[in-house]
Amino acid sequence: MRAEAVNSEVHRFSSGGAALDFILQFLRKEGITDNPGAYAVWADCRFLDRFDRKQLSEKVPGLKFDFSRETAAESRIGITQMDWAIANTGSLAQNATPVEQRLASSLPLIHIALVATDKLVAGMPSLLTKINPTEIGYMAMITGPSRTADIERVLTIGVHGPERLIIIFVDEPGEQMKAANR
Amino acid sequence: MKKEFRESINKALHNPNLTGALGRFSEAYSASRIKAYEGIDFEALRTRIAELKSYAASHLEVLAELFTGNAEAKGARVFRTNSPEKVREYILKIARENGVGSVVKSKSMASEEIHLNPFLEEHGISVSETDLGEWIIQLAGQRPSHMVLPAIHMTKEEVADLFSKEVNERLSTDIPRLVKVARSRLRTKFLNAEMGISGANMAVAETGSIVIFTNEGNARLVTTLPKIHVAIIGIEKLVAGFEDIVPVMTALPRSATAQLLTSYVSIITGQIPNTDGSLKDLHIILMDNRRSEMAADPKFKQALQCIRCASCLNVCPVFRLVGGHVFGKIYTGGIGTILTAWFDELKKSEEIQSLCIQCGNCKEVCPAKIDIPDLILEIRRRLVKEEGPSLTQKAIFSIVNNRKLFHSTLRTASVTQKPFAKDGLIRHLPMFLSGLTEFRSLPAIAAVPFRDKFRRIRQPKLKEKAVFFAGCLIDFAYTGTGEAVMSILNKAGIEVLFPDKQTCCGAPARYSGAYEVAAQNAMDNIEALLIEDAGYIISACPTCTVALKHEFINTFESLGNGEWLPRARKVSGRATDFSTLLKKLVDEGRLTLKKGEHAGKFTFHDSCHVKRTLNVHGQPRELLKKAGFELVEMFESDMCCGMGGSYSLKLPEISAPILQKKLRNIREASVPIVAMDCPGCVMQIRGGFDKEGTAIKVIHTAELLEQHFE
Numbered sequence: 001m002r003a004e005a006v007n008s009e010v011h012r013f014s015s016g017g018a019a020l021d022f023i024l025q026f027l028r029k030e031g032i033t034d035n036p037g038a039y040a041v042w043a044d045c046r047f048l049d050r051f052d053r054k055q056l057s058e059k060v061p062g063l064k065f066d067f068s069r070e071t072a073a074e075s076r077i078g079i080t081q082m083d084w085a086i087a088n089t090g091s092l093a094q095n096a097t098p099v100e101q102r103l104a105s106s107l108p109l110i111h112i113a114l115v116a117t118d119k120l121v122a123g124m125p126s127l128l129t130k131i132n133p134t135e136i137g138y139m140a141m142i143t144g145p146s147r148t149a150d151i152e153r154v155l156t157i158g159v160h161g162p163e164r165l166i167i168i169f170v171d172e173p174g175e176q177m178k179a180a181n182r
Numbered sequence: 183m184k185k186e187f188r189e190s191i192n193k194a195l196h197n198p199n200l201t202g203a204l205g206r207f208s209e210a211y212s213a214s215r216i217k218a219y220e221g222i223d224f225e226a227l228r229t230r231i232a233e234l235k236s237y238a239a240s241h242l243e244v245l246a247e248l249f250t251g252n253a254e255a256k257g258a259r260v261f262r263t264n265s266p267e268k269v270r271e272y273i274l275k276i277a278r279e280n281g282v283g284s285v286v287k288s289k290s291m292a293s294e295e296i297h298l299n300p301f302l303e304e305h306g307i308s309v310s311e312t313d314l315g316e317w318i319i320q321l322a323g324q325r326p327s328h329m330v331l332p333a334i335h336m337t338k339e340e341v342a343d344l345f346s347k348e349v350n351e352r353l354s355t356d357i358p359r360l361v362k363v364a365r366s367r368l369r370t371k372f373l374n375a376e377m378g379i380s381g382a383n384m385a386v387a388e389t390g391s392i393v394i395f396t397n398e399g400n401a402r403l404v405t406t407l408p409k410i411h412v413a414i415i416g417i418e419k420l421v422a423g424f425e426d427i428v429p430v431m432t433a434l435p436r437s438a439t440a441q442l443l444t445s446y447v448s449i450i451t452g453q454i455p456n457t458d459g460s461l462k463d464l465h466i467i468l469m470d471n472r473r474s475e476m477a478a479d480p481k482f483k484q485a486l487q488c489i490r491c492a493s494c495l496n497v498c499p500v501f502r503l504v505g506g507h508v509f510g511k512i513y514t515g516g517i518g519t520i521l522t523a524w525f526d527e528l529k530k531s532e533e534i535q536s537l538c539i540q541c542g543n544c545k546e547v548c549p550a551k552i553d554i555p556d557l558i559l560e561i562r563r564r565l566v567k568e569e570g571p572s573l574t575q576k577a578i579f580s581i582v583n584n585r586k587l588f589h590s591t592l593r594t595a596s597v598t599q600k601p602f603a604k605d606g607l608i609r610h611l612p613m614f615l616s617g618l619t620e621f622r623s624l625p626a627i628a629a630v631p632f633r634d635k636f637r638r639i640r641q642p643k644l645k646e647k648a649v650f651f652a653g654c655l656i657d658f659a660y661t662g663t664g665e666a667v668m669s670i671l672n673k674a675g676i677e678v679l680f681p682d683k684q685t686c687c688g689a690p691a692r693y694s695g696a697y698e699v700a701a702q703n704a705m706d707n708i709e710a711l712l713i714e715d716a717g718y719i720i721s722a723c724p725t726c727t728v729a730l731k732h733e734f735i736n737t738f739e740s741l742g743n744g745e746w747l748p749r750a751r752k753v754s755g756r757a758t759d760f761s762t763l764l765k766k767l768v769d770e771g772r773l774t775l776k777k778g779e780h781a782g783k784f785t786f787h788d789s790c791h792v793k794r795t796l797n798v799h800g801q802p803r804e805l806l807k808k809a810g811f812e813l814v815e816m817f818e819s820d821m822c823c824g825m826g827g828s829y830s831l832k833l834p835e836i837s838a839p840i841l842q843k844k845l846r847n848i849r850e851a852s853v854p855i856v857a858m859d860c861p862g863c864v865m866q867i868r869g870g871f872d873k874e875g876t877a878i879k880v881i882h883t884a885e886l887l888e889q890h891f892e
Binding site for chain 2: 090
């Protein structure tokens with residue numbers, strides 16, 4: 001509810017397979033093709049372990065797993081797996097030290113953020129006690145899409161970052177999604 | 183006051199977009215801020231922030247060392263300096279060594295403070311601000327008018343013109359479309375820049391981390407895409423521990439924009455990978471620029487607790503009218519005045535400090551518990567100490583400080599005003615005084631002052647006695663309020679004493695920074711008021727009550743006058759405002775309000791000193807309701823009326839529009855009576871309604887209640 005209040009779109013699936021089906025369908029619906037401006041980039045994550053990336057790329061041409069910043073900049077959709085979700089502010093948090101995590105979540109117009117349902121914590125204090133900042137070079141917290149109100153105080157979504165944030169909670173398999181990224 | 187300064191005020195007041203957009207934001211802000219803080223104990227939170235920031239300000243040296251060690255262990259390079267010039271040189275050196283031709287910046291007040299952009303541009307490096315508001319300001323060649331909302335003074339038409347020029351295409355004023363144009367234009371700059379410059383909201387000593395809050399996502403790109411990241415951080419952003427992030431993170435977005443959290447928070451600890459696999463060149467500049475000196479000043483140290491949320495601007499009745507450009511400097515509003523006095527120089531704050539009306543709104547909402555009004559008074563005091571009072575001030579104070587002369591001047595005035603006075607009001611004054619009655623009528627000075635009336639009133643001899651401190655307005659203009667206080671106290675079995683030697687409470691001198699004058703007033707009053715068998719010193723003027731209760735002590739303390747402190751404390755212990763005492767007497771059954779009366783509807787105006795210094799809010803409302811009046815609350819009942827003592831004489835151009843808002847809010851309550859506990863507010867509001875010909879009764883609570891006791 002808190003996430004939706006800040007213009008995020010929230011979905012929940014009981015299995016990784018169901019989440020994947022939703023994502024692939026979404027990519028097609030959004031017109032992802034193998035053309036600049038229409039790519040989708042999916043940053044390395046544990047969720048992908050059980051799927052064959054090559055097959056996925058064949059299913060949706062234009063979906064890329066190994067990508068440069070130029071490719072990310074030409075992508076319509078970026079997909080990452082987040083490490084935590086924070087209930088009381090509707091936020092997501094991620095160890096975003098690997099640069100592809102930041103590229104995929106900040107350059108495209110749409111950010112799809114996967115998160116394991118059991119990684120939901122109550123609030124920021126409980127999250128900050130769970131992490132060791134000296135082991136995380138770039139801790140990223142995301143609360144809704146990119147926004148501004150700098151022209152006449154009119155709230156406008158999607159300035160420099162994504163204009164849509166789609167959060168996908170996956171209920172299982174918990175173990176496999178525990179650590180989002182390697 | 184210089185002509186240019188007055189002109190800049192008038193220009194701002196006549197900029198409809200500024201007053202429109204800023205006014206709307208400010209009016210909506212209070213309610214949305216409260217909503218954002220729902221479920222949070224604000225007092226506990228801000229106490230925690232004040233403590234952790236105050237601790238940091240006391241340990242700047244240690245924390246800077248610790249931060250440097252920890253950040254460098256993680257591969258960052260930390261540069262510490264007191265000098266803005268050295269910051270600029272350092273950045274230029276890095277840029278030159280790495281062949282940097284273009285820089286993208288996310289918001290950094292510290293970089294504005296040292297005028298970094300023009301410096302880099304002069305040296306052939308192109309700099310792009312990427313925060314949308316900052317970019318608009320950069321394209322317009324202006325200065326930000328608000329710390330959080332830099333371009334709030336500009337219309338979408340002006341923005342469309344600027345962007346059209348920038349992209350060589352005629353753009354419409356459709357805001358989402360303009361934002362898209364900015365996105366694509368700046369995206370190219372992001373991808374091509376060799377260096378990213380950011381500020382930071384916190385620097386954590388324990389871990390060497392920096393914390394950055396943004397809504398637009400520009401800081402994520404600034405810290406990700408270029409291979410070099412330079413963070414310019416004022417050393418007051420240091421906090422000791424990682425757990426200190428939470429309270430600041432809880433307060434900053436709520437206080438700044440009434441958000442639970444900004445869209446993005448980045449915590450960066452050391453070097454991170456670039457897109458080509460190399461590690462980022464991370465330079466962290468800890469800039470002092472007189473902050474350590476500030477930390478060593480016992481008064482101003484607390485200003486380093488500031489987390490730059492700008493809530494003091496958002497609730498300020500003056501800022502919402504004039505915006506930030508009037509302040510002429512980087513930091514604006516209440517806290518900006520204080521920072522300018524330090525980061526720039528004391529003298530530079532001379533004019534802008536006079537904008538403060540001392541309403542205390544900012545102090546109430548400050549998430550770092552900074553007593554901004556008090557620090558502005560301290561600036562005034564130091565200015566007067568350094569430069570002496572102005573000639574007008576000197577003339578006035580020489581009269582105020584001589585009670586006999588002061589009182590006889592007022593008596594003479596009551597005679598000379600006769601041609602201008604009608605029904606107890608002065609509606610027009612000739613020549614150079616005309617500005618004073620342009621937006622409100624002034625009360626005529628009473629033909630018989632209260633001190634003379636007092637002697638003619640026959641009181642029963644009663645056992646309990648209380649001293650009445652009238653204050654100038656009740657003594658010489660609103661004598662009826664004094665009579666009401668007396669008659670009610672007599673009914674409660676209290677005999678009123680009026681020591682003739684009481685004089686001005688010293689507030690006018692104090693609020694002008696003339697503490698020596700205020701101290702003399704305090705001494706005269708203390709001598710007059712400390713009468714052995716009188717348990718209470720009662721005042722029906724909150725400014726006087728605040729003087730009696732707090733400011734005599736504070737003035738002596740500021741001047742290092744220990745000798746008078748014990749007696750000042752004695753006065754403070756006995757002093758009480760009328761409503762608080764009255765409520766107590768009613769609760770104790772010593773006074774009984776007539777029952778079953780239907781006295782009609784009223785609205786209540788909370789005077790600044792009553793609500794925020796004396797913490798009196800419910801008492802007068804409850805008394806009036808008990809007396810059979812029906813309360814209708816107005817919008818912003820506790821917003822200043824624009825009087826501010828001599829403020830309305832010094833800055834009538836600001837006082838008048840503040841009053842207009844107050845009058846509108848009272849009118850919109852649709853009631854025949856507005857009550858208040860302050861004769862100064864009565865003067866302002868009654869004068870305003872008289873001028874516009876509105877028949878709403880403006881009355882002091884004491885007078886309204888007088889006839890309602892058994």
